[in-house]
Amino acid sequence: MSSPITKATIAHLANLTRLQLTPAEEERLLHDLQKILKHFEELSALDTTSVPPMTGGTVARNVFRDDAGGESTNRGAGKEGFPETKDGYLKIPGVF
Amino acid sequence: MEPLSSLTIKGVRTGLLAKKFSALELAQAFFQNIKKADKNIGAYLSLDEEDAIKAAKATALMIANGEKLLPLSGVPLAIKDNMLVKGGPATAASKILKGYKSSYDATVITKLKAAGAVILGKTNLDEFAMGSSTENSAFQKTKNPHDPTRVPGGSSGGSAAAVAGGMAVAALGSDTGGSIRQPAALCGVVGLKTTYGSVSRNGIIALASSLDQVGPFAKTSEDAARMFDVIRGVDTMDSTSTAVDYGPDLLEPKPENIKNLVVGLPHEYFVDGLDPKVAGAVRDAIKVLESLGVHFKEISLPHTKYALSCYYIILPAEASSNLARFDGIRYARLPGVDGSLSDIYFKQKGLGFGAEPKRRMMLGAFVLSSGYYDAYYDKAQRVRTLIARDFEDAFRDVDVILTPTTPTPAFKLGEKASDPLAMYLSDIFTIPVNLAGLPAVSIPTAQKAGDLPIGFQLIGKHFREADILGLGRLYEGSTRD
Numbered sequence: 001m002s003s004p005i006t007k008a009t010i011a012h013l014a015n016l017t018r019l020q021l022t023p024a025e026e027e028r029l030l031h032d033l034q035k036i037l038k039h040f041e042e043l044s045a046l047d048t049t050s051v052p053p054m055t056g057g058t059v060a061r062n063v064f065r066d067d068a069g070g071e072s073t074n075r076g077a078g079k080e081g082f083p084e085t086k087d088g089y090l091k092i093p094g095v096f
Numbered sequence: 097m098e099p100l101s102s103l104t105i106k107g108v109r110t111g112l113l114a115k116k117f118s119a120l121e122l123a124q125a126f127f128q129n130i131k132k133a134d135k136n137i138g139a140y141l142s143l144d145e146e147d148a149i150k151a152a153k154a155t156a157l158m159i160a161n162g163e164k165l166l167p168l169s170g171v172p173l174a175i176k177d178n179m180l181v182k183g184g185p186a187t188a189a190s191k192i193l194k195g196y197k198s199s200y201d202a203t204v205i206t207k208l209k210a211a212g213a214v215i216l217g218k219t220n221l222d223e224f225a226m227g228s229s230t231e232n233s234a235f236q237k238t239k240n241p242h243d244p245t246r247v248p249g250g251s252s253g254g255s256a257a258a259v260a261g262g263m264a265v266a267a268l269g270s271d272t273g274g275s276i277r278q279p280a281a282l283c284g285v286v287g288l289k290t291t292y293g294s295v296s297r298n299g300i301i302a303l304a305s306s307l308d309q310v311g312p313f314a315k316t317s318e319d320a321a322r323m324f325d326v327i328r329g330v331d332t333m334d335s336t337s338t339a340v341d342y343g344p345d346l347l348e349p350k351p352e353n354i355k356n357l358v359v360g361l362p363h364e365y366f367v368d369g370l371d372p373k374v375a376g377a378v379r380d381a382i383k384v385l386e387s388l389g390v391h392f393k394e395i396s397l398p399h400t401k402y403a404l405s406c407y408y409i410i411l412p413a414e415a416s417s418n419l420a421r422f423d424g425i426r427y428a429r430l431p432g433v434d435g436s437l438s439d440i441y442f443k444q445k446g447l448g449f450g451a452e453p454k455r456r457m458m459l460g461a462f463v464l465s466s467g468y469y470d471a472y473y474d475k476a477q478r479v480r481t482l483i484a485r486d487f488e489d490a491f492r493d494v495d496v497i498l499t500p501t502t503p504t505p506a507f508k509l510g511e512k513a514s515d516p517l518a519m520y521l522s523d524i525f526t527i528p529v530n531l532a533g534l535p536a537v538s539i540p541t542a543q544k545a546g547d548l549p550i551g552f553q554l555i556g557k558h559f560r561e562a563d564i565l566g567l568g569r570l571y572e573g574s575t576r577d
Contacts, residue, residue, distance in 0.1 A: 004468065016461045017416060018423070018438075019454060020446025028451070029458055032516055036459060039517060040405045043475055046482070053477030054484055057292040057306035057533045058336060065332060077199035083429035092425050093437045 003034040100129050101262030105319040108171050108265060112159060119155035119170030123148050123214050126172045130216065130263045136244055138236045139257040141177050142185050143217035148172070151214045158212075166212035167326050173208065174264035176255050177218035178225055179310070180299040181205050188301045189233035190223045192448030196428040202299020203334070204268060204310050204327045211326045216264055219254025224419065225275055225303045226452045227251050228522045231513050234450050239509070240283060242549055246506040249279030249522075252313070256283040259313045260549075266323050267313040272303050273407055274501075274526025276311050277538035281501035281551025284540045286568065287313050288320045289526075291559045292533030293338035295324075296331035304414035305336075307407075307530040317539065317568030321346050324561060340559045349566030355388060357563055359554075360395035360494035365525055371504040377541040377550040378500045381571065384542070385498075388570055393494055397486040402479050403528040408520060409463050409476035410531075416460025419453060455516065484532040491557050496564055499525050501538040501551035525553060535561045539568045542575035 010030050014021050021029070084091035098107060111117050117125075127145055134140055155170035175181060178188040180198035182205075187193045201209070208215065222232035230238045230253025238253045240246040241261035248257040252269030256279035259267050269276040271289035280287025288311040295310045302308060312323035325346055330339040345353070361382070366375065386392060424433050424444030433443045449457070463472035490497060502522060512519040529536045535558070538551040554564040 005462070009462070010458070013458045013461045013465070016465065017420070017457045018441040018445055019449070019457065020442040021454070025451075025454065029455060032455055033459060033462065035517060036408065037462075040409060040472065043402060043405050043479055046399075046402065046479060048475060048478035048482070051478040051481050053474055054480040054531075055306075055477060056336070057530075058338070078426070081197050081199060081427060083424070083427075093435070093440060095437055 003037060005030060005033045005037055099262065100125060102315065103265055104315050105168065105171050105265055105322050109165065109169070112155070112165065112170050119152040119159070119214065120149065122170060123152035123172055123216070126216055126263065133261055134263060136239065137241055137257050137261050137263070138238045139219055139254045139261060139263055140174070140217045141187060141189065141220050141235060141254065144181070144184055144215060148214050148216050151209070151212070155212055155214070166210075167322060168208065169212035170214060171212070171265050172214045172216050174216055174219045174255050174258040174267035175205070176221055176252050176267070176269045178221060178270060178301040179205060179268060181215060181218070185218065186301065187235070188224045189221045189235055190448065190450065190453070191234045191430065192422045192444065193428055200299060203296035203331045205299065207327050207329075219252070219258055219267065221254055222251035222452065223450045224301065224415070224453050225251040225270055225272055226415070226456055228274070228278055228519050229507070229512065230254060230279070231509065232450060232452045237509060240506045242284060243506065245508055246548070247282065247509055249282035249502075249506065251275040253279045255313050256280055256285055256287065259283070259285045259315065266315070266319055268310060268327070269313055270300055270303075270308055270310050271530065272307045273411065273530050274523040276313065277501050277526050277536060277551070277553060278523060280313055280538040281540070282506040282549060284549030285313050285315060286317055286320045286537060286539055287311070288324060288537045288561065288565070289529060289535060290324060290328065290561065291535040293336050294328050294340065294535070294559060294561070296329070296334040296337045298331055298333035302418040304411040305418065306414060307411060309530075316572055317537065317565045320537065320568075321561070321565045342559070342562060345562035345566065349562060349569060351570065354563075354566040354570050355390055357495040357567060358391050358393055358493070359385070359567070360393050360490055360497045362395050362397045362400070362490070362497060362499060364397050364400040365499035369503065370500060374500050374502065374504060374550050377543060378552045381541045381552050382498065384574060385567070385571055388574060390567070390570070395490045395494060395497070397490060397528070399479065399482045399486050400528060403483055403531060404520060404524055406476045406479040406483065407527045407531060408459070409472050410480065412456040412460030413464050413473050414460070415453075416457040416464070419449070419457055422448065452516075480531050483528050487528075487532045487534060487555075495557070496567060497555040499553045499555070501525060501553040505548035505550055529555055534558060535564060537564045537568055539571060
């Protein structure tokens with residue numbers, strides 16, 4: 001079976017993940033991902049049509065907290081670590 | 097003072113109360129040892145002497161005032177550098193977070209501080225906890241204190257090496273697929289992966305949110321229980337955390353109850369390819385427990401062989417989503433990264449992430465992408481159910497499951513660095529536990545001086561840390577002085 005990972009896939013995935021890659025990195029990733037995906041083929045031996053997917057780390061049921069207001073412990077925290085600020089605002093490049 | 101390398105939490109407590117040493121002297125002794133020993137080991141990425149001395153003085157004051165000691169009063173600890181300690185660095189051993197300062201304390205840190213602990217510093221790891229040797233750190237390679245030509249395991253290799261090397265009494269690590277238990281086994285210390293939901297993940301840099309758990313490294317099972325008892329508990333900042341009453345068994349297990357536990361041995365974990373030394377050491381440990389009256393039973397966990405593939409689909413999928421936030425807009429930005437919003441994203445991530453995070457982000461994006469989601473991600477989630485059911489079925493017949501922690505003892509630095517699949521295989525015995533959300537501990541086997549450490553793993557039912565730590569105590573009680 002030919003691998004679903006091609007040079008074009010690598011470029012597509014790099015765009016999805018917003019990763020700037022060097023040609024050497026692209027080459028390495030092509031090789032590694034093909035090899036790793038080959039290993040995953042063993043899963044197709046299992047019939048899982050009647051098995052429900054496990055979508056989280058726990059079988060515990062959801063619980064809700066009381067709908068009450070409260071003070072966030074870290075409100076405002078993090079802005080001192082923001083790379084750029086101006087006049088008390090957080091500064092980012094134009095989106096459009 | 098007894099040697100720092102064998103000092104336990106219990107020993108610190110006894111020493112402080114008997115005034116054999118003060119909390120300040122103890123902290124200073126650890127910093128001295130770190131400055132000497134860590135040149136060759138490289139366990140720590142940063143030290144926080146100022147805050148540690150402050151915390152030690154607070155304990156000294158309590159003792160001077162005749163106040164009752166807190167659960168971890170004056171205990172010098174190491175913290176994996178993917179956890180936030182307010183005001184200090186949290187690099188996750190990645191260039192992308194170099195310069196970032198933590199803006200709050202992780203819940204586990206708040207709890208440790210409130211319990212009187214002295215936080216010495218932050219320890220090395222594989223970048224974003226991705227790896228099994230700590231060689232993927234962007235900053236330094238940590239060496240195994242038992243043999244500096246070998247790896248300490250990973251990803252929490254720095255924390256394991258700090259405890260094994262007498263550079264901390266205990267430590268915190270995180271475990272997503274074995275990152276506490278595997279380095280604990282390779283460094284000869286106790287490492288506890290806690291039940292999913294038992295410890296808050298608030299303030300831990302997320303790798304794979306459905307698998308990550310925080311847990312302790314310690315020298316004994318009793319110390320691991322003390323650490324766990326402090327950090328566990330429900331937290332409004334982590335919606336997956338669960339309120340559970342552990343009762344008195346966690347800290348004071350009753351030997352007669354522990355001896356009545358039935359322990360399962362899954363034949364899928366005792367396979368060809370298991371290093372003969374590991375097989376021998378684990379079988380010896382089983383004999384010791386048998387001689388103490390513990391009953392064993394052969395069991396089967398039939399889907400074990402699919403766990404690795406299942407894990408390496410689910411983990412990268414979650415990681416690719418979690419790591420998207422390190423975009424150069426929030427947190428730190430690397431020098432030379434500028435231009436449009438899109439330029440910043442691409443450059444920051446391209447320059448900031450190392451090879452392993454890039455590999456996993458790409459793989460994660462692939463298994464989630466249109467056309468492949470069903471064949472990979474959905475399939476893996478269904479296989480995860482089968483693996484969880486294997487354990488459910490087994491736990492109808494047994495209380496605890498015993499396996500080797502790792503297929504081999506510590507390997508050489510560089511030995512597996514160029515082959516990601518070979519590296520992934522070093523976690524085959526620990527990964528299924530995370531997929532099922534269960535607790536498990538790695539206990540060092542008794543061995544001759546000079547031999548490389550080997551660990552065995554005890555897997556418990558959900559929220560039954562008391563069973564596995566109790567068995568660990570029973571074993572340690574008969575094999576250690």
